[in-house]
Amino acid sequence: MTDERIGLEITTRATLLDCLHRDGSRLDPAALSGLTDEGWTALIEMATRHGVAPLLYRRLKAPPLARCVPDDARERLRGLYLNTAACNVRLYEELRLLLLALRAAGIPVIVLKGAYLAEQVYRNIALRPMCDIDLLVPASRAREAWGVMKELGGGYRLIYPATETLIPSFGKDFVCQKPSGFAPVEVHWTIRITGLSDEKDCMDDEELWQNARAVHIAEIDTATLSVEDFLLHLCLHASYQHEFDCRLRVLCDIAVFIERFEPEINWSVLCARASHYRWRKGVYLILYLASFRTGAAVPAEVLTALEPTDLSAEMIEQAERRLFDAGTETMGMASNMVGFFKSGRLGDRARVLWRRLFISREEMAYIYPIPPGSWVLYGYYLVRVRDLIRHHGAAAWDLLRGDRKLAETVRRRAALREWLFKSDAQ
Amino acid sequence: MLTRDARLQIPEQVITRQVGDETILLNLETGTYFGLDPVGSRFLELLGAEGTLVAVLAKMLEEFDVTEAQLEADLLRLTDEMLANGLLVTA
Known part of the structure; x- marks a missing residue:
């Protein structure tokens, strides 16, 4: 440049x-x-x-x-x-039909993220672009929810998991779309933060349902998360889930959300939950950036209470860099690639490669349309090798050839990742 | 040829939605959409209540500082464009 x-x-x-x-x-x-x-x-x-x-x-x-x-x-x-506006009008029409069908089947629904934000927080659906619809249903009703959606006009098709028997025993959601579909629909049965591998990786489902609020979305009476849970979910999704590769829109979402619910937000609850679940680092960093860059009204004492003891200027800079560069080629690099290249040792690299190539049978059945018990699945490991080369081969080749810029990106991202996922001192 | 007495309506497959101070019309079958500024939004609102162009014209002349000839020409142009895009139909 x-x-x-x-x-x-x-x-x-x-x-x-x-x-x-x-x-x-x-x-x-x-x-x-x-x-x-x-x-x-x-x-x-x-x-x-x-x-x-x-x-x-x-x-x-x-x-x-x-x-x-x-x-x-x-x-x-x-x-x-x-x-x-036009995209969202279509999306809300699809959501309206979905909510009606799920309500008719007696399946409780919580509307997550964009579909709630655009209509109820921005209060103008033209202001908040959306690329999908995110819903939460109880895990015990997830399979039934898919059954309802399959029967709906337009013919939803399952994208993930590729094998419907995995709902809800594996993973955290199913993703489907109509063939003429405008946007995919993600139906979650738990809010799990990928990457947090210990027992604190999920928001407490029972608590989420207990605290849910009644709202009117897409002309239908439905529910969304409590104010604190919604804000926490935005923070966790941006920080731990996407590792800040999530565009400036997320800072605006947070700023507008806080402005809209300022008198209602119980910051003590939010801080206590972030500490209890060891989410302080991610929550702090995204709230800090929203406050610093877009003027989100996060109380100073909340930032002080959440500030991690090992916070460094480099971590803030790297998180911000990822936000600004979100969506660019190098930023989209899979986290496994980062895991592979961050270590210089051959043995470590081989271990990462082995783990990513030979994922569990359930993970395979999630990606490829073969039941986990089938022997055919083994043949699909070759397909997986082909797919990995297709998706990551070019970047891997550049890194192996010593592309300095890419190597620096990997180093920075690995450092942020390591810091973010290392348990914060309480 | 569209006339002042034409009775117009929004077809079933078209959704209208207020977005800020504008109104968007979206044809769900074709995906065609059209944005109306506050004046255009008022036209659509009156059209829903009055049904004919001539009645809307009379109302809007009371509300806006514009000559009848200018307003009629503007409304006919707008209506033609919306008809051509399937966002309005003659009843």
């Missing part, structure tokens, strides 16, 4: 962050007036990549900023805003 390009990237990032900040006075209209055509293109592209183009549109159409925005930039942003 040339110096000029890096300069543009830095300026664009600063402008976008000022546009997204809860404090409207941070954005200097002069900074917008000074943007060149290239600057506007960069700003709109960055906002799109981070899932915040509709928020940028809303911010820039309000006076006095509106007069600083060229017509073509405004029209492009309006197009993105309307496109989000």
Whole structure:
């Protein structure tokens, strides 16, 4: 990347962050007036990549900023805003039918993440792009929920697990989509945070259902998580689940959520739960970034209470870097690749490789459409080798050839991962 | 040719939704969508209540500072575009 390009990237990032900040006075209209055509293109592209183009549109159409925005930039942003609205209208229509069917079958549902946020927190479905629908059902009703969805018009097809008998005995959710489908539907039966391998890796299902709140979404009476659980879920999903590879949108989600529920949030409950489940590091880091970068109203005493004792500037920088670079090729690198390349020792690498190639029969049946008891499954290990080479071969080859930039990315990511998942001192 | 007396309605497969100060119409069958600014949103609201272009025209003339010729031309253009995209139909 040339110096000029890096300069543009830095300026664009600063402008976008000022546009997204809860404090409207941070954005200097002069900074917008000074943007060149290239600057506007960069700003709109960055906002799109981070899932915040509709928020940028809303911010820039309000006076006095509106007069600083060229017509073509405004029209492009309006197009993105309307496109989000159109996508979400379809998605909410699908959700409405789903919720009706599950309610008719007597299956309790909790609506998670985007579908709740867009309608009830942003209060304008055009402001929050969504790429799927996330629902939570009791584990005991998960198979039945899939049965209901299979019978619905449009013909949902299972994507994961590939073998439906694994619902709900293996994994944490099933993912399905209509053939003409607009977005996949993820039906969770537990909120498990991948990567946290000890007994504290799940939010307590019983507690989640006990604390759930009644809400009206997609014109249907349904439920969502309690305020504290919802905020915790956003934090855990961004930090431990995606290791901060989750775009700036998540910081806006947190900031808008806190603004909407500020008087109701019981921060003591949130802090106690984060400490009890050893989630302090991830929760602290994402709340800190939301507070610092988008002005989320996280009380200072909450940040103090959650701050890990071994926090370093490098970890903050790396988490932030991953947020900013989210969605780019190197950032999307699988965590197993990081595990493989972080160790220089051949024996360690061989162990990681072995573990990832020869996953359990249940994991195989989750990915490939073969029952876990079938002998045919063994043949699929060869398919797995082929798939791994196809997905990660190019990056692995670059790393083996000594690509310094990629190696540095791996090193940083491995350091963040190690810090994040190392139990924090209580 | 569309006339002032035409009776118009939103077809069944079209969903309308308020998003901020705009209204979006989405044809679920074709995926075509259309965004209406606050003035266009008011037009759609009145069309739902009044049914005909001429009645909407009369109401909007009371509400907006615009000449009848200008408003009629604008509404006919908008209506034509929505008809062409299957977001409105003649009853």
